[in-house]
Amino acid sequence: MNEIRDIDVIKTWTLQSTLNFTRYFFKEKYKRKFVVGKHHVKIAEALDRVFRGESTRLIINIAPRYGKTELAVKNFIAMGLAINPKAKFIHLSYSDDLARDNSRGVQEIIRESSYRRLFPGTMPTSINTRKWFTTEGGGLYAVSSAGQVTGFGAGLVDKEDEEELAAEVEELSSIDNGDFGGAIVIDDPIKPDDARSALVRDKVNQKFETTIRNRVNSRKTPIIIIMQRLDEDDLCGYLQRLEPDEWEVLSLPVIETDENGKETPLWEFKHTLKELQDLKEKNSWVFETQYMQNPKPLTGLMYERGFKTYETIPVTRKHTVKAYIDTADTGADFLCCIIYLETEIGNFILDVYYTQEPMETTEPETARRLSKHEVERATIESNNGGRGFARNVEAQCRLLGNRKTSVTWFHQSENKDVRIFNHSAEVQNLTYFPKGWEHLYPKFYKDITQYMKVGKNAHDDAPDALTGTVEKRNEQPQRLSSIFR
Incomplete structure (x- = not known):
């Protein structure tokens, strides 16, 4: 009886917020605490709004290695399946390998014995990381956001990828039962090394246009994009110019300025202010774009101070x-x-x-x-x-x-x-x-x-x-x- 009561308490607590869920299952999986920064709190609050149906178009801009994928991809999807085992997710990243690795991370969470005790009925029916289902009919489809950019037969592969992705988007957007039914989660849609290529940027942006935006037939279908800013014409910049009032944007530069004008680090556990200043000194352009979420190349601009x-x-x-x-x-x-x-x-x-x-x-x-x-x-x-x-x-x-x-x-x-x-x-x-x-x-x-x-x-x-x-x-x-x- 006490065990049942404990399970109910833990279940209620973990589903109160994305941050509670992440902290609990991170410790269950890795046997150590998830070190929470203030940016994790802000990200989790934004994701909670998605679960409640208050936000359906969310952009999160944050530096690499700040826990965004663990929180906003792996645990967000695992929690969504806990809330509704019938929920379906689409996950995109700049490469198939990375998308599948994140998909595997979701599976590892829901295969944890503690997760199975709390949320029975959400077990994956296969170990396939590209496309898999739960025993209740929910599941995840994970694929590259850019397709095969190079290689023999790339055109054919791209066409097949886009057709399959389009079908998955249409199926997800047809779910409208009043409950949380899943989401499209895009994590790092473009590789930093490719961001200076207009060809690759346009390919990612157009794939979003042709296979996602034009096929999401329900405003209730959430789309979440998590990435570091890389260029003014990256996917975030493209969407904010095209639909400035449609997207909730959570931008988290690694150096903040308090009300007294003093600079403070976003997450001192990861980087002290001195370490951040050293990073800026080494490569100011990379620091401004990827760490400060300012995609304008400040060094060398004619009008450096803005207007x-x-x-x-x-x-x-x-x-x-x-x-x-x-x-x-x-x-x-x-x-x-x-x-x-x-x-x-x-x-x-x-x-x-x-x-x-x-x-x-x-x-x-x-x-x-x-x-x-x-x-x-x-x-x-x-x-x-x-x-x-x-x-x-x-x-x-x-x-x-x-x-x-x-x-x-x-x-x-x-x-x-x-x-x-x-x-x-x-x-x-x-x-x-x-x-x-x-x-x-x-x-x-x-x-x-x-x-x-x-x-x-x-x-x-x-x-x-x-x-x-x-x-x-x-x-x-x-x-x-x-x-x-």
Whole structure:
């Protein structure tokens, strides 16, 4: 009788939280305590919200070797099967070997004698680590997130993998009985060594699109992604740009700053502050991305400090609505039109038009935006068709009834790279973007925040035009009417 009562108490305690469950079965399996850090508490709380149905799209960004897989993959899945032996899970990782190893880890937990006593009916029916079921019909399907990137017959293998994964996703998302029915758990979908490859990143992102997102037909089907940040275009970055309001993001940098501005380590048991500072010294880029969850390569960026943002434009003594427009030099370049309020405090960006569309599209659209924002002074670079563009934009403004905007053009003779570099500090000091500008102007944001001081940049149109907004401060332009007399 006492034994039954003890089992009930332990069962209730372990199912109270993911952290309780992990601590208990970690000690049962390894015969030592699971050392709990504050990040484990935060991760467990987020996973508990998934179990309760309060969160269905969860991203957890944490450094490697901080216990994320043990807690958020192996024990989370084992606990899900304890809650509902009929639950089904899909687990993805960057390689089949790693996915299967994690699958084996789940099996080892539920084969523990203590687990079997507490949760009978959840025994695996096979030792297959790719796809297995419990005696109650639940189970796990584990596979690579990227498929076979190289090798003979890769295309065929990829097609078979995607078809099987798609079928598993559809089956999981069809479960809707009001209880927790399982989840898609993605752990390290891309290998750190492959993260710099756009080909591999795109392959992972597109596999998510084609075989997961488009086939999850129930918002109740949870998707959890656990990974260290590796690149701005990794799966986490891709999803947050695409669906900024859909995902709950738990980002856990290894160095935190308290309310007094003092730096503290996230988990001193793993790394002291001195050890973390040494890691940063050895490789600042790896440290910023993988440890601080900041995928922007800070070293070598033109705009290292980031930009100030605003929600409400303050009252100022001076304010002039201006626009700086850089027309595209080649077919691959962008037209960049920045509309801003110039004040004695700085330039408050009101709108950005950044596009590769042809001039028959950009001329009327530029005129429409100038008119909408009641721009007083529009300055256009004339290096490549800018003079004709300026004439046409002014004509379009007048057709729209806009007689307020003064349009002027000029020839930019200074070296573009030198201008951008020399004015970079002023640009950062004097420019205010609207809060959330990374979502309002995603391509422009990327080309500004990833622009490097040294090396080949894909596009310089965005920083070139932004530099122009600072160069033209307090300058009185000529009107086109006076130029062409």
